[in-house]
Amino acid sequence: MFHSYEEALNWIHSRLRFGIKPGLTRMEMMMEKLNHPEKQIKTVHIGGTNGKGSTVTYLRNILQQAGLTVGTFTSPYIEQFNERISVNGKPISDEEILSLANKLFPIVEEMDKMEIGGPTEFEIITAMSFYYFAYMNKMDIVIYEVGLGGRFDSTNIISPLLSIITSIGLDHTAILGDTYAQIAFEKAGIIKKKTPIIAAVKQIDAQNVIVKQANEMEAPIYLLDKDFTIDEYYSKPSCESFVLKSPLFRWTDLQITMFGKHQVENASLAVIGAQLLRDMFESINEDSIRKGLFQSKWPGRFEIISKSPFVVVDGAHNEEGVEALVDVLVKRYPEKNINIIFAALSDKKTDKMIAKLDQVATTITFVTFDYPRASPSTLLYEESNHLLKEQNDNWKEAILKQLERLEEENMLLITGSLYFISEVKAFWKNFKK
Structure with a gap:
């Protein structure tokens, strides 16, 4: 008991x-x-x-x-x-x-x-x-x-x-x-x-x-x-x-x-x-x-967690999910510089997901997180062809670095595994306090 x-x-x-x-x-x-x-x-x-x-x-x-x-x-x-x-x-x-x-x-x-x-x-x-x-x-x-x-x-x-x-x-x-x-x-x-x-x-x-x-x-x-x-x-x-x-x-x-x-x-x-x-x-x-x-809202699905600075979290964890996310970005925010932080699980095929994110990202940072099946950030980094790509094993540090750099008219998009988004949401709650 x-x-x-x-x-x-x-x-x-x-x-x-x-x-x-x-x-x-x-x-x-x-x-x-x-x-x-x-x-x-x-x-x-x-x-x-x-x-x-x-x-x-x-x-x-x-x-x-x-x-x-x-x-x-x-x-x-x-x-x-x-x-x-x-x-x-x-x-x-x-x-x-x-x-x-x-x-x-x-x-x-x-x-x-x-x-x-x-x-x-x-x-x-x-x-x-x-x-x-x-x-x-x-x-x-x-x-x-x-x-x-x-x-x-x-x-x-x-x-x-x-x-x-x-x-x-x-x-x-x-x-x-x-x-x-x-x-x-x-x-x-x-x-x-x-x-x-x-x-x-x-x-x-x-x-x-x-x-x-x-x-x-x-x-x-x-x-x-x-x-x-x-x-x-x-x-x-x-x-x-x-x-x-x-x-x-x-x-x-x-x-x-x-x-x-x-x-x-x-x-x-x-x-x-x-x-x-x-x-x-x-x-x-x-x-x-x-x-x-x-009145319907669902956490972690193109969820705007801050308007100033403009921060969005989205649990796009497969190719079709990333495709839908990119479609929203292109249609709704064509004028914004989009800085992306991405984490995924190691059992996902991430090459096509990353290729799609590369196309809309101004900068892209690959991170890992504390989860048994989390993909190493180095592997994700290697799959990207973006000219302004980074890799950081400390995802919290990566978020804080991006926030420091973020200009008013730009966006920080944190995306990938829903397990990762769950951790980001908990971090953001404490960060706001």
């Missing part, structure tokens, strides 16, 4: 050594021992490569504006571990984490001695969320974000009201496959029998995989650019505005405050999801959709 939040957290994090173990057997065993909490909750399941977290927050805010109590399960966390299990956007308390850890501990201890093996950190956190939302704090609806892939992800034991697959990119290729079609096959694993699926998958071979799986599961499918389309999209100074059309409706001048065409696409998935949920939750209406979209 644990007597403090810190003890509980240390135990949960200690399970990291078990790594990633795909498969649902351990989850199913934990669910059985917990009296199947996953069957007691109404859920929405959101998978994909990029945009999962943003789509979660758009849909959550729409549902909240409709007066619903909404649970979310997301990863990774940006500022606080408890964020992973949240109610109406607020992380659960330290005391609740402690209580959940004590509930799971004897089950995990028992499983550690079995042939099946003990659950991983992510499996334990997922099981905690199911128990919490089923038995400790009942929600109207819970939105589950897939951790990795979909087919064998520990969240994939739910029977959701609907599923959403955002965009597909070449990420986690060592586990999920190195083609869009192979990755799409893993993501399509969240499609359930006769359960609506909404998707923003653009690559034709990947799209074909999604459609084939939907047809096999007799799941109604709604595809971006086919069953619903984004029209009249343009950037205003403080928001993005767009029209969303389908054969059944036309929403004009929808507005979001997260920047980029990719965020417009994420928001459109949430709107279609909200439309499909209206039969079950009659309080969802045009007002809740408009307000929910406009």
Whole structure:
């Protein structure tokens, strides 16, 4: 038994050594021992490569504006571990984490001695969320974000009201496959029998995989650019505005405050999801959709943490993420000198990411950070062809140096791994004080 939040957290994090173990057997065993909490909750399941977290927050805010109590399960966390299990956007308390850890501990201890093996950190956190939302704090609806892939992800034991697959990119290729079609096959694993699926998958071979799986599961499918389309999209100074059309409706001048065409696409998935949920939750209406979209913010996604000096953090941790980031920079800040600080994980293919950042950077500094899989800054530095590149093993020092040099009209952009962005946000909070 644990007597403090810190003890509980240390135990949960200690399970990291078990790594990633795909498969649902351990989850199913934990669910059985917990009296199947996953069957007691109404859920929405959101998978994909990029945009999962943003789509979660758009849909959550729409549902909240409709007066619903909404649970979310997301990863990774940006500022606080408890964020992973949240109610109406607020992380659960330290005391609740402690209580959940004590509930799971004897089950995990028992499983550690079995042939099946003990659950991983992510499996334990997922099981905690199911128990919490089923038995400790009942929600109207819970939105589950897939951790990795979909087919064998520990969240994939739910029977959701609907599923959403955002965009597909070449990420986690060592586990999920190195083609869009192979990755799409893993993501399509969240499609359930006769359960609506909404998707923003653009690559034709990947799209074909999604459609084939939907047809096999007799799941109604709604595809971006086919069953619903984004029209009249343009950037205003403080928001993005767009029209969303389908054969059944036309929403004009929808507005979001997260920047980029990719965020417009994420928001459109949430709107279609909200439309499909209206039969079950009659309080969802045009007002809740408009307000929910406009009020949505998601930490670490083109987040302006300071206006003077102008500092932005963005968790662009794969090629598609960097592409979306560069698109925002080119469209919104063509006149600014952009000074970039970049860190990544060693299991990511960073050469194309760095090539794209090189194109928009005035200066670029490569750093590392204290994380088991963090890439050495020297390796990142070698992949860059920028004339004004630097390398620094002390990322805090690199930030302070850039801030000293930063002129009023310029920008400091800190980007890369979300784990890195999490550390930067904590540092910035103390730095501001």
